[in-house]
């Protein structure tokens with residue numbers, strides 16, 4: 205099937221990257237406060253100016269390598285150009301931002317009216333401080349009681365991790381239901397983009413999993429190994445029930461996918477998604493954090509031959525190398541261990557996303573400068589690396605893969 209003309213087409217993790225979605229970090233990072241870091245999923249406060257410079261370097265590397273870079277904030281603004289769409293967007297946004305109190309809602313709507321589409325998108329991403337609207341008219345008890353919380357609308361500091369709120373799979377998407385409330389709001393931008401942006405509007409974009417589901421699925425756990433096989437993490441962020449639902453949809457979709465490998469990884473902050481501990485960098489090469497090799501259990505999921513609409517689920521007993529060889533039809537598999545398996549260096553570099561590489565072509569990846577031990581091992585394994593600066597962006601606990609969502613990759617041969 206030739207899908208090269210489609211608005212979305214991703215059938216591997218490593219095929220030459222053609223179009224990618226990024227978000228340039230904005231003032232939402234300047235609305236981070238120590239008291240709320242945990243809830244907003246940050247460990248520290250990045251210095252915005254440098255974070256933006258680092259991010260621009262990331263985009264530059266991509267562009268220099270022939271990748272079209274599109275920005276979430278631009279697509280979202282273009283998607284809500286139409287007056288009635290914008291009104292719907294504001295209404296839905298206020299509901300999901302949990303803005304209670306009729307007075308607050310009315311004043312916010314009034315406040316938003318001064319902005320054009322792009323300014324409005326920037327504003328809702330940044331969050332609204334109470335001091336921006338000092339004189340809203342309290343109407344209800346919720347309006348009147350002052351809880352001393354400094355924001356009317358929380359910032360969304362995790363938006364620069366475009367990998368997570370939705371994921372391109374084949375010619376469709378999973379529009380994700382996020383584990384946490386703070387990130388669930390991010391999925392509204394993708395919803396409006398895929399429904400209303402001219403780039404996608406004329407095309408049928410199948411949705412393999414939707415944001416109104418009750419269980420969570422996040423893009424960092426979704427990894428397309430080849431056109432037949434998808435790996436998904438059962439992780440701190442993604443539940444087994446979501447994978448079953450997704451599997452039924454995708455395996456019966458008529459797309460090329462035939463099997464799913466569910467990787468059950470330890471549920472902890474440092475390993476929040478599969479892509480923080482395991483990523484594909486070439487046809488037969490993978491980065492891996494040595495600490496998951498012991499506890500890892502892999503389940504294979506295929507369509508049941510006996511009963512239509514049922515899944516066949518098998519707990520795989522072989523080593524990870526053998527499982528990958530079997531399901532990907534490879535003679536040999538190389539696992540490239542973070543910091544070559546040294547436990548101190550591996551823990552440090554994995555914490556700063558040493559395994560979280562972004563493949564821009566088979567055997568060619570973008571990496572963070574600070575993970576120099578792992579980067580050297582990648583090179584020794586024949587991987588070409590493009591190094592980007594990483595002092596500030598890394599404080600959000602995500603690397604080049606988390607900071608990018610491929611929209612189009614070239615299909616790879618014999619895949």
Ligand SMILES: NC(=[NH2+])NCCC[C@H](N)C(=O)O
Pocket residue numbers: 245246362365367368387423424425476477479480600601602603605606
């Ligand atoms: N795909 C990823 N590994 N994304 C990393 C996201 C980091 C973000 N601070 C969070 O906790 O959600």
